[in-house]
Amino acid sequence: MVAKFEVVERNELKQKPDQDNLSFGIHFTDYMFTMDYSEELGWHNKKIVPYEDIPMSPASQVLHYGQAVFEGLKAYKTAAGAQLFRPNENFKRMNKSCERLEMPQLDVEEAVQALKQLISIEQDWIPTGEGQSLYIRPIMYANEPYLGVRPATSYKFLIILTPVGAYYGKGHLTPIKIFVEDEYVRAVRGGVGFAKAAGNYAASLIAQSRAEKLGYNQVLWLDGVEQSYIEEVGSMNIFFVFGNKLVTPQLNGSILPGITRKSILQLAAHLGYEVEERRIHIDEVVSAAKDGSLTEVFGAGTAVVISPVGEIKYKDEVVTIGSGNTGEVTQKLYDAYTSIQNGTSEDPFRWCLSV
Ligand code: COI
Numbered sequence: 611m612v613a614k615f616e617v618v619e620r621n622e623l624k625q626k627p628d629q630d631n632l633s634f635g636i637h638f639t640d641y642m643f644t645m646d647y648s649e650e651l652g653w654h655n656k657k658i659v660p661y662e663d664i665p666m667s668p669a670s671q672v673l674h675y676g677q678a679v680f681e682g683l684k685a686y687k688t689a690a691g692a693q694l695f696r697p698n699e700n701f702k703r704m705n706k707s708c709e710r711l712e713m714p715q716l717d718v719e720e721a722v723q724a725l726k727q728l729i730s731i732e733q734d735w736i737p738t739g740e741g742q743s744l745y746i747r748p749i750m751y752a753n754e755p756y757l758g759v760r761p762a763t764s765y766k767f768l769i770i771l772t773p774v775g776a777y778y779g780k781g782h783l784t785p786i787k788i789f790v791e792d793e794y795v796r797a798v799r800g801g802v803g804f805a806k807a808a809g810n811y812a813a814s815l816i817a818q819s820r821a822e823k824l825g826y827n828q829v830l831w832l833d834g835v836e837q838s839y840i841e842e843v844g845s846m847n848i849f850f851v852f853g854n855k856l857v858t859p860q861l862n863g864s865i866l867p868g869i870t871r872k873s874i875l876q877l878a879a880h881l882g883y884e885v886e887e888r889r890i891h892i893d894e895v896v897s898a899a900k901d902g903s904l905t906e907v908f909g910a911g912t913a914v915v916i917s918p919v920g921e922i923k924y925k926d927e928v929v930t931i932g933s934g935n936t937g938e939v940t941q942k943l944y945d946a947y948t949s950i951q952n953g954t955s956e957d958p959f960r961w962c963l964s965v
Pocket residue numbers: 681682683811844845846911912913914
């Protein structure tokens with residue numbers, strides 16, 4: 611591939627982490643992509659530089675008013691070389707997040723080119739173990755030093771890379787336990803719930819910490835108005851399996867429009883499952899889990915891939931989903947999805963992009 615962006619070489623390459631002990635988001639590669647935005651110059655200073663700390667003013671607007679958005683996607687090493695999974699979708703979604711937070715738009719094609727060049731330099735960092743990949747984190751934030759509340763006039767965009775294994779530590783298909791949050795809410799319609807805004811994650815932490823103290827892995831968020839309808843889990847969208855039917859909450863402005871969510875809906879339909887996007891009341895989930903008509907629950911997101919849910923706690927009720935183990939549909943979708951991503955099966959949807 612013809613390099614398009616300047617590369618500033620680093621003096622010494624880092625030692626790569628032990629592939630047998632990869633967790634999530636701890637080790638960062640040798641290089642990152644960076645560019646700056648100003649009102650006068652637009653996006654400029656585009657280059658691949660050594661991964662290092664970034665100097666910033668204590669008055670940078672992001673530190674005060676939180677103009678920051680990010681994305682998450684993955685690269686895989688296949689027999690034919692490195693490939694990316696649906697990168698255009700991520701940069702398009704980033705533009706939607708930016709629009710909501712009054713931040714500048716990216717040129718999607720240019721961002722994909724920058725990412726391809728970065729990945730081609732960092733190919734050796736893509737881990738190849740079962741369930742492993744190179745996680746890609748694009749981020750944009752306001753760095754204008756100014757304390758008035760208005761959209762900043764300058765921004766930084768970065769793409770950093772981290773080799774990862776399973777997000778929840780014990781392997782992708784180890785069932786997790788989720789806690790239905792009935793006090794705090796994650797987002798409301800008209801707010802920023804649909805955007806991948808850093809602040810959404812900050813606002814979720816208090817509930818996440820409480821759930822963890824009670825022995826749960828994640829929080830399941832209910833809608834912000836009636837606190838009755840299922841929205842998402844902070845790190846993933848959520849799916850319910852009723853026999854041969856896959857149901858997920860319909861997008862409503864406060865749910866993150868996951869790229870994994872969208873892909874799983876497409877893949878499941880392709881595999882012959884009935885798929886439905888609709889409002890789902892928490893009482894329906896609890897009673898269907900009890901009467902056995904709700905056979906499986908799983909979460910889906912870039913970082914977690916597909917993560918089975920074995921137990922749900924809502925108020926005083928604790929329900930086990932199916933046998934509490936990974937269900938047949940979850941396993942089938944996981945196998946089909948990951949084999950497209952890692953290039954071991956056909957890609958009927960043309961989701962993957964070679965580097
Ligand atoms: C992702 O799945 O890529 C996410 O951004 C979720 C999380 C790790 C914050």
